[in-house]
Structure formats: structure tokens, C-alpha cells
Amino acid sequence: MRPSDADIWAWLDQVPDPEIPVISVVDLGIVRDFTWEGDTLQVAVTPTYSGCPATTLIALDIETALRDRGLEDVRIQTRIAPPWTTDWLSEKGRTSLEAYGIAAPQPSGGPDRCPLCKSDEVERISQFGSTPCKAQWRCQSCLEPFDYFKCL
Amino acid sequence: MDVFEFLCRMGDNTLVLGSRISEWCGHGPALEEEIALANTALDLIGQTQMWLGLAAEVECRGRTADDLAMLRDVWDFRNLLLVEQPKGDFGQTMMRQYLFDQFHLPYLEALVTSSDSRIAGVAAKAAKEAAYHLERSRMTVIALGDGTKESNNRMQAALDLLWPYAGEMFASDDVDRSLAKAGIAPDPKDLRAQYLEAVGWTMEEATLTIPEGQFCHAGGRTGARHSEHLGHLLSTMQWLQRAYPGATW
Numbered sequence: 001m002r003p004s005d006a007d008i009w010a011w012l013d014q015v016p017d018p019e020i021p022v023i024s025v026v027d028l029g030i031v032r033d034f035t036w037e038g039d040t041l042q043v044a045v046t047p048t049y050s051g052c053p054a055t056t057l058i059a060l061d062i063e064t065a066l067r068d069r070g071l072e073d074v075r076i077q078t079r080i081a082p083p084w085t086t087d088w089l090s091e092k093g094r095t096s097l098e099a100y101g102i103a104a105p106q107p108s109g110g111p112d113r114c115p116l117c118k119s120d121e122v123e124r125i126s127q128f129g130s131t132p133c134k135a136q137w138r139c140q141s142c143l144e145p146f147d148y149f150k151c152l
Numbered sequence: 153m154d155v156f157e158f159l160c161r162m163g164d165n166t167l168v169l170g171s172r173i174s175e176w177c178g179h180g181p182a183l184e185e186e187i188a189l190a191n192t193a194l195d196l197i198g199q200t201q202m203w204l205g206l207a208a209e210v211e212c213r214g215r216t217a218d219d220l221a222m223l224r225d226v227w228d229f230r231n232l233l234l235v236e237q238p239k240g241d242f243g244q245t246m247m248r249q250y251l252f253d254q255f256h257l258p259y260l261e262a263l264v265t266s267s268d269s270r271i272a273g274v275a276a277k278a279a280k281e282a283a284y285h286l287e288r289s290r291m292t293v294i295a296l297g298d299g300t301k302e303s304n305n306r307m308q309a310a311l312d313l314l315w316p317y318a319g320e321m322f323a324s325d326d327v328d329r330s331l332a333k334a335g336i337a338p339d340p341k342d343l344r345a346q347y348l349e350a351v352g353w354t355m356e357e358a359t360l361t362i363p364e365g366q367f368c369h370a371g372g373r374t375g376a377r378h379s380e381h382l383g384h385l386l387s388t389m390q391w392l393q394r395a396y397p398g399a400t401w
Contacts, residue, residue: 050277051198080202081273083280127288128188132195136184152280 003069008034008041015065018057019131022100025058029088032079040073041066046084048152049132086151097149103137105151114139115146124148154327155268156211157230158337160220161373163203164231166278167221168382169252170196171389172239181242188288192249195281202274222393226383233372234317236382240310243296243303247310250293253286254350255321258343267335290354297358304359311360319368322347 003011012034013026025031025045032044043062047055059076066074086105089097094104103111103122113120119141126136127150134147174193180186204217235252239245260282263275297307322344332339355362371377392399 047198049195049198049281050202051194051196053194080277081269083273083277126184126188127284128184128191130187132191136187150284 002036003071005034007069008066011065011069012043012062015058015061018054018061020097020100020102022096023089023093025062027090027093027096029086029090029093030058030084031062037075040075041071042075042077044077044079046079046082048084050080052132054131084152086149089149101146102134103146103148105149107151109151111137111146111148114142114144116144117142153211154330155336156207157327158331159203159207159210159271160228161230163200163207163217163220164229165235165252165256166196166203167200168229168231168385169235169249170194170200171385172235172237173245173249175239176242176245185242189245192285192288195278195285199274199278199281202277206270206274218393222390226378226386227375229378229382229386230373230375231382232317232320233369233379234314234320236372236379236385237314237317238381240313241306243306244310244313246289246292246296247307247314249285250289250354251314251318251351253282253289254354255318255343255347257282257286258346259338259340262338262343266337271336293354293360294358297355297360307358308360311355312363315363316365316367317369318347318351319366320370320372323368323370323373325374 012031013024015025017023030046034043063074097104098115101115103115106112121140122137125138129136135150137148138145170193173189176189201217204220208215260275260279266272296303322340324339324341328339331337
């Protein structure tokens with residue numbers, strides 16, 4: 001018997017992003033949809049950044065998670081269009097990011113406040129950070145540097 | 153095979169420049185700069201996978217993106233001469249990056265409306281990343297140009313050295329004209345005026361002077377005459393696949 005769509009989404013929502021484990025691949029918005037083709041479950045994944053090394057690992061993690069639930073035949077389809085955007089981050093994902101110390105993306109192009117002390121006195125150190133999706137910022141109130149999840 | 157030729161030009165630019173800027177890995181002048189260059193290289197290599205993957209697909213000869221990257225020789229590469237030039241000092245690397253980024257982003261943005269939806273899809277993805285590259289390389293060129301006497305001298309020397317390579321980006325040929333006619337890609341020569349204006353503004357802010365003269369080096373994007381630097385780069389990049397054919401890990 002096939003599992004329900006709701007079950008499959010719930011299982012996928014338990015697959016963490018390998019670099020930012022507090023958010024799931026569903027929160028990140030990279031799992032676009034899934035379809036059945038015969039007995040094969042085809043999962044469409046949109047990469048965040050084209051060179052992100054985590055992409056291969058994410059595909060493997062999704063396959064493994066679904067196999068662990070008894071789905072033998074899983075195929076990951078890479079879908080590049082439309083391109084991934086940070087607008088696809090879920091509200092749950094944004095809240096988890098901030099609690100983890102990473103400022104969530106803002107349309108203005110910079111964080112609205114420090115994820116640690118919540119001060120709005122922040123300045124940019126660099127547009128690039130420890131992973132392709134992040135930039136480095138600093139809080140001028142608590143003086144702590146922090147990651148900002150870039151708008152894309 | 154105009155489309156194949158075009159896709160190789162796109163993919164070879166990003167492959168060769170991505171490889172060139174990874175030469176700074178472990179040698180950046182500051183941690184932030186090091187990370188920024190590594191991130192840019194990663195984006196460019198990711199874009200290469202998409203462009204050369206598509207090239208291999210339209211070629212229909214059973215080759216893959218990896219085959220095209222690792223098993224072609226100098227004369228088959230279609231990248232601009234600019235991107236294969238050696239890294240020089242950090243200023244020279246950033247000048248090379250800026251002169252490319254300022255062309256790359258508008259070109260990708262124009263490709264988003266390509267009549268070929270696969271090309272439009274890759275361009276839409278790549279353009280988002282290229283916007284970050286341009287923002288940073290432009291700011292760095294301005295900061296170093298309008299910096300100390302030493303940094304200004306170095307940036308002016310970099311501009312004098314690299315400017316004659318910028319013209320090749322707009323030297324259209326039959327491939328460009330045929331793709332423009334089919335609505336697949338813009339004719340690069342139509343982007344030249346916009347480029348000159350943007351670079352002019354940047355250099356003015358950077359207190360740098362664009363050299364006079366119309367001479368430009370050419371031969372990279374047609375494959376007719378690469379500089380000697382490309383062979384050395386490929387010998388490093390392709391060594392493993394040449395020495396151990398088919399090696400995987």
C-alpha cells in the first residue's frame with residue numbers, strides 16, 4: 001500500500017539540511033513536489049546555489065530517509081527552473097534559523113536585527129560566508145559576528 | 153552546432169575562471185576575501201556543470217559535462233582570453249573578476265528571455281549568483297583603486313594589463329549572429345555600450361584611468377588562438393583524469 005502524501009511530506013520534513021541541521025529540506029523549500037510513476041516515487045529537488053556541495057548529500061539523505069520508511073524505488077529529479085529563491089523558506093524555517101543564531105533573509109538585502117541580542121544596529125562584514133547561502137554580519141551592540149541567510 | 157559552440161563558450165568561461173580563482177584557496181589576503189573567492193569559484197563551477205551538461209546533451213555524442221571539462225585540449229576551449237590570464241596579485245585578480253562580472257551579469261539577464269527554455273533556466277539561476285559576484289568585485293575595485301597610493305598603483309597596473317582583453321567579449325561572429333537571429337542569445341556587441349558606461353562609472357569612482365586605444369586581444373572565444381597560460385591551467389586541472397582515466401571517488 002502506498003503511503004499518503006501527508007506521510008511522505010512529514011518524512012521529508014524530518015530530513016535536516018546537512019549544513020544547517022535545525023531546518024529541514026522542506027523548510028528550505030528545495031523539495032518542490034513528488035509524483036508517482038508506477039512504483040517509483042520521483043522527488044523534484046531544486047538546488048539552492050548551483051555549486052553548493054551539499055546538494056549531492058541532500059539527494060542522498062532524502063533517498064535514504066524514504067528507503068528507511070520502506071519506499072524502495074525513489075528517484076531524485078534535479079529541477080533548476082524556476083530557480084530557487086529564499087522566498088520559499090517556510091515560516092517555521094525562518095524561526096528556527098533565528099533561534100539557531102542565523103538571521104533570516106529580508107527583502108531589503110540585510111538582516112533586520114541581530115539574531116542574538118535583537119539589536120537593529122548591525123553592519124556587514126562580507127557578502128560571502130561559510131556556505132554559499134550565507135553572508136557575514138556583525139552586531140554593533142553585542143559585538144558578536146553572526147551569519148545572515150542571503151536573499152536570493 | 154552553433155548552440156553547442158555557444159554553450160561551450162558559457163561553460164568554458166565559468167570553468168576556467170572558477171579554476172583560476174580557486175588558486176587563492178589557502179592564500180587569500182584576509183579570511184573574508186578568501187571565503188568570498190572560494191564561494192565565487194564554487195558558483196562558477198556549479199554553473200559550468202549546467203552549461204557543459206547542456207552542451208553534452210545537445211551534442212548527442214554520449215559525452216558528459218565531465219568529459220568536456222577534463223578531456224578536451226586547449227584548441228577545443230572557447231573561453232575568453234581574459235579569464236585564463238594568471239591571477240597576479242590580489243588586485244589583478246579582482247580587476248579580472250570585475251571586468252568579467254560586469255559583462256557576465258547583463259549577458260545572463262538577457263539570456264533569461266532566450267527562446268530555448270533550457271538556456272533561459274540556467275541563465276536565471278546563474279544570474280542570481282552573478283549579481284553577488286559583481287556587487288563584490290565592483291566594491292573591491294573601488295576600495296583598492298580609491299585606497300592608498302600603493303593599492304591605486306597596483307589597480308591601475310592591473311587595468312592597463314587587462315583592459316586590452318575586455319574587447320573580446322563583444323567581438324561577435326557568425327555563431328552570435330545566428331543565435332541572435334533565432335532569439336536564443338543576444339548579440340554581445342549590442343551589450344558593449346552599456347558595458348563601457350558601467351565600467352566608466354566604476355573606474356571614475358575608483359580613481360582609475362581606462363587606457364586609450366582600441367586594440368584588443370582575441371582568439372579565445374573562437375578557439376583560434378589561446379594564450380600560453382591556458383595549457384598550463386589545463387595540465388593542472390586535467391592531470392588526474394589524464395593519468396588515471398575514468399577515476400572516480
